[in-house]
Amino acid sequence: MRDDDLKDFSAFLHEFQSETDRGAALVGAALIDQKLADTLRSFFVVGKTARSLLDGGTAPLGTFSARIKAAHALGLIDTFDLSECDLIRKVRNEFAHSIHGTTFAEPKITAFCDRLKSDLPGGREAFDCNPRGVFINAVILTAMRLTYRAEWVAKEKWVTKTWP
Numbered sequence: 001m002r003d004d005d006l007k008d009f010s011a012f013l014h015e016f017q018s019e020t021d022r023g024a025a026l027v028g029a030a031l032i033d034q035k036l037a038d039t040l041r042s043f044f045v046v047g048k049t050a051r052s053l054l055d056g057g058t059a060p061l062g063t064f065s066a067r068i069k070a071a072h073a074l075g076l077i078d079t080f081d082l083s084e085c086d087l088i089r090k091v092r093n094e095f096a097h098s099i100h101g102t103t104f105a106e107p108k109i110t111a112f113c114d115r116l117k118s119d120l121p122g123g124r125e126a127f128d129c130n131p132r133g134v135f136i137n138a139v140i141l142t143a144m145r146l147t148y149r150a151e152w153v154a155k156e157k158w159v160t161k162t163w164p
Contacts, residue, residue, distance in 0.1 A: 005147065013140065021103045021132060022095045028139035029064060029092035032085055035146035036067040039076050042150040045158050064089045076153055077146075080117065084142050087112050091135055104132040118142065 001009065016027050037054055040061060044050035053061045061070050068089065072082040090112045095102050104113065113131035116138040120127050127133050 001144075001147065009143070009147075016139070017136060024132065024136060025092045025095040028136065029088050031143050032088055032139065032146065033064040033067060035143060035149065036064075036071050036077075036085065037061075038150040039071055039146065039153050040067060040074075042154040043074060043076060043157055045160050064092070076149065081142065081145060084116060084118060084138055087116050088135070088139060088142065104135065113138075 012031065016024060016031075019027055041050065041054055044053070053059055054067075056062060061067055065086075068077075068082060068085045071077045072079070077085070091109055094106065094109050094112070102109070104110065110131045113134045116134055118138040118141040120134065120137055127137075
């Protein structure tokens with residue numbers, strides 16, 4: 001990782017890991033959502049149309065769910081990333097749509113975290129009864145996989161073609 005990116009990511013990690021459960025779910029998902037938006041933006045033809053797809057309250061690709069699906073449909077993320085991003089989104093939604101008292105100990109949230117497949121330091125057994133740790137690890141590894149994706153994808157950027 002480049003020095004500036006490492007410094008920024010380290011600052012994010014410090015804040016991310018010190019968040020409440022709700023904060024960790026929201027902040028972690030926001031990072032992944034932004035990386036997907038950046039990846040899509042780097043692939044699309046530059047212009048107003050691409051911006052209208054991604055930006056604004058009624059943008060067709062303005063939601064985390066739509067961005068995950070579009071990135072996968074365009075081949076910008078693989079099936080593993082699709083699954084991890086979607087589970088991160090589901091955890092985020094559980095926290096975002098509950099009024100209070102939600103934690104990673106909630107059975108539905110724990111079940112989503114149990115389905116995350118990112119490698120865990122020390123193996124899965126080292127994270128027994130620690131769905132928050134599994135989630136944080138998945139966000140970190142997914143973010144790392146997507147860190148330079150927009151740059152790689154830009155090399156295959158679409159351009160407007162003149163059709164006969």
